[in-house]
Amino acid sequence: MGVRRRVGGFVLLVNPILCDGFGHCAELAPDLVHVDEWGYPIITTEPVALSNLAALESARYAVRGCPRQALRIERVHDAQ
Amino acid sequence: MIAPESVPRVLRHAAGRPLTLAQHEESFGPLAPGAPSLELLESSGLTGRGGAAFPTARKARLIREQRGHNKFVVVNAMEGEPAAHKDRTLISANPHLVLDGAQYLAGIVGARHVAVCVSRDDPIMVNHLQRAVHERDRHGARGISFELHTPPWRYVAGEESALVHWLDDNESLPQYRPRRPHILRIGHAPVLVDNAETCAHVGLIARYGADWFRRLGTPTSPGSALVSVSGAVARPTVLEVPLGVPVRSILERAGADPDPQALLMGGYGGAWLDARHLDVPYSEDALAPLGSSVGAGVIIVLPRAGCGVVETQRIARWMANESARQCGPCAFGLPAIAEDLARLAVDTPGARAAYDRLIDRCGAIEGRGACRHPDGVVRLVRSALRVFAAHIEDHARGVPCPASRSTRHYSAVPSLEREEELIWE
Ligand SMILES: Cc1cc2nc3c(=O)[nH]c(=O)nc-3n(C[C@H](O)[C@H](O)[C@H](O)COP(=O)(O)O)c2cc1C
Ligand code: SF4
Ligand code: SF4
Numbered sequence: 001m002g003v004r005r006r007v008g009g010f011v012l013l014v015n016p017i018l019c020d021g022f023g024h025c026a027e028l029a030p031d032l033v034h035v036d037e038w039g040y041p042i043i044t045t046e047p048v049a050l051s052n053l054a055a056l057e058s059a060r061y062a063v064r065g066c067p068r069q070a071l072r073i074e075r076v077h078d079a080q
Numbered sequence: 081m082i083a084p085e086s087v088p089r090v091l092r093h094a095a096g097r098p099l100t101l102a103q104h105e106e107s108f109g110p111l112a113p114g115a116p117s118l119e120l121l122e123s124s125g126l127t128g129r130g131g132a133a134f135p136t137a138r139k140a141r142l143i144r145e146q147r148g149h150n151k152f153v154v155v156n157a158m159e160g161e162p163a164a165h166k167d168r169t170l171i172s173a174n175p176h177l178v179l180d181g182a183q184y185l186a187g188i189v190g191a192r193h194v195a196v197c198v199s200r201d202d203p204i205m206v207n208h209l210q211r212a213v214h215e216r217d218r219h220g221a222r223g224i225s226f227e228l229h230t231p232p233w234r235y236v237a238g239e240e241s242a243l244v245h246w247l248d249d250n251e252s253l254p255q256y257r258p259r260r261p262h263i264l265r266i267g268h269a270p271v272l273v274d275n276a277e278t279c280a281h282v283g284l285i286a287r288y289g290a291d292w293f294r295r296l297g298t299p300t301s302p303g304s305a306l307v308s309v310s311g312a313v314a315r316p317t318v319l320e321v322p323l324g325v326p327v328r329s330i331l332e333r334a335g336a337d338p339d340p341q342a343l344l345m346g347g348y349g350g351a352w353l354d355a356r357h358l359d360v361p362y363s364e365d366a367l368a369p370l371g372s373s374v375g376a377g378v379i380i381v382l383p384r385a386g387c388g389v390v391e392t393q394r395i396a397r398w399m400a401n402e403s404a405r406q407c408g409p410c411a412f413g414l415p416a417i418a419e420d421l422a423r424l425a426v427d428t429p430g431a432r433a434a435y436d437r438l439i440d441r442c443g444a445i446e447g448r449g450a451c452r453h454p455d456g457v458v459r460l461v462r463s464a465l466r467v468f469a470a471h472i473e474d475h476a477r478g479v480p481c482p483a484s485r486s487t488r489h490y491s492a493v494p495s496l497e498r499e500e501e502l503i504w505e
Binding site: 015 | 255256258406407408409410412413416444447448449450
């Protein structure tokens with residue numbers, strides 16, 4: 001399992017309807033998320049390799065830390 | 081049969097009032113008996129006329145592959161676009177052709193219900209459709225029931241997920257759909273949404289076949305399409321034109337200004353086309369490289385006497401007000417863009433900064449709403465920055481054109497109902 005899970009990549013996705021724009025995610029996953037001038041998250045749309053464990057970890061923090069449960073990690077297979 | 085090389089097609093036999101079912105069947109012949117065929121639709125190459133120009137057969141196939149007996153076909157006659165008048169023209173001419181198409185599509189996907197949606201703020205359309213639906217019910221439509229639904233008018237109410245959400249839950253709000261294609265549902269029932277004009281074309285393809293349909297248009301954009309021409313024209317008109325004809329010929333037929341400055345193509349979420357390109361064929365694939373599109377079949381003619389910055393600003397402001405305000409980037413971003421454009425339109429000292437901010441904000445907002453409403457505005461603004469570049473340079477230097485101070489405007493933007501709502505900061 002551990003090996004297979006590192007193949008491919010992931011993206012962090014936000015549901016803009018749920019998002020309240022307080023920007024906690026940008027603090028929890030600063031590498032993936034920065035906020036726009038109104039405080040709403042702008043998330044890297046490029047897939048991140050699953051082997052980048054630090055990024056995956058911070059994405060998980062953001063998902064768990066989001067007060068509106070607006071974030072989701074989605075696996076993609078065509079990562080660089 | 082309608083001679084294949086002639087237009088109008090869907091607007092054929094239009095009289096002063098909508099055709100009754102009997103008149104309609106007498107003019108066009110009855111809808112062919114036999115099973116509706118997805119292959120026929122596929123080989124016709126019909127694309128959606130509601131704005132996205134997506135192949136109609138591909139959407140139908142996706143819904144047909146879904147399980148369930150309770151599927152819906154939704155006819156989108158909301159026509160949220162203020163500059164568009166085509167669905168209304170079509171329904172005032174022949175509502176039954178639209179219903180024929182919907183019935184045929186229902187047969188293809190295996191739907192039992194057809195929901196026709198028209199804005200309640202247009203009582204004449206409601207009336208026409210009510211009568212047509214009533215006639216259908218009396219004269220039997222082979223196990224398919226027709227219902228009329230009348231959501232309140234809003235620009236985004238015509239967006240397909242908002243429309244389906246309204247049917248499902250009485251709220252005209254677009255939904256978040258992270259994966260595309262996304263199957264919209266009423267309850268658990270899969271829904272096929274098609275524009276009213278698209279349905280009318282299906283009604284003709286069902287009768288006369290795919291080859292007949294392809295006799296007009298280009299191989300990649302076959303058939304004819306309705307165009308609402310407004311702005312610098314003698315009279316705003318709706319025309320039916322073969323796809324692929326030069327844009328100039330549409331202007332000629334509409335009696336438009338022969339030497340305009342630019343055209344707004346596709347609608348309020350469309351893009352400006354420089355008047356240098358008037359000879360480009362009117363089709364998605366010819367317009368796309370120029371950053372423009374057929375979209376919802378709208379052409380707004382901007383004469384040389386007009387100011388593109390001001391027109392864009394008025395449209396953007398209206399579009400900002402029409403945001404459903406569910407998503408931050410749309411609710412805050414669109415008013416901010418409209419504000420920047422306003423700075424650019426008059427000679428305030430901040431014009432240069434506003435120009436730079438506009439470019440940043442367009443980049444920041446794009447693709448971040450739940451629906452494509454903000455993307456439409458971004459597209460409009462970017463096209464304006466491109467097409468009116470020289471003109472904008474003057475504005476940014478603080479010397480706006482005389483036209484920007486004129487009170488004559490060419491895009492008939494509705495007045496804002498609640499202007500104060502636009503102030504967010
Ligand atoms: C903000 C927004 C507003 C829309 N308004 C309408 C509308 O008023 N009427 C319409 O037919 N399609 C409208 N659309 C397009 C629909 O979402 C959908 O693509 C279309 O009805 C599908 O039909 P078609 O495949 O026949 O074009 C809108 C889209 C967006 C993003
Ligand atoms: S933490 Fe969640 S609700 Fe807060 S800004 Fe990020 S995505 Fe939006
Ligand atoms: S993008 Fe704008 S119009 Fe679309 S759902 Fe979000 S707030 Fe509403």
